[in-house]
Amino acid sequence: MNAEDKELLQEKLEKAYFIPIIKKVKDIQYDFRKPIWYVETDRGDMSFEVRSRRDANYISSNRVVIKDANGNKYEINDYNALDAESKEMIEREVT
DSSP, X not given: OOHHHHHHXXXXXXXXXXXXXXXXXXXXXXXXXXXXXXXXXXXXXXXXXXSOGGGEEESSSSOEEEEOTTSOEEEESOGGGSOHXXXXXXXXXXX
16 A cells, blocks of 8 residues: 555544544533533544433543534543543533
């Protein structure tokens, strides 16, 4: 496989497996009882709506996965490494 093909394949994989890593939760606001998360990720600042609390789950004691209203997933690799404010917001929202 040549370099151009490898680059094209890498781009396709990144689009297919788009899972931003949340580094900080800036705010969680409600719009008609649906939470809108404002976060800082490894891909920049983002905001997304979550349909229900069932869409934000602990995978292990320090790992969290959140699915937004469009089916996109976001991950927190190490919940314990986040700042205190981020942790407090997550504890209110994640089941």
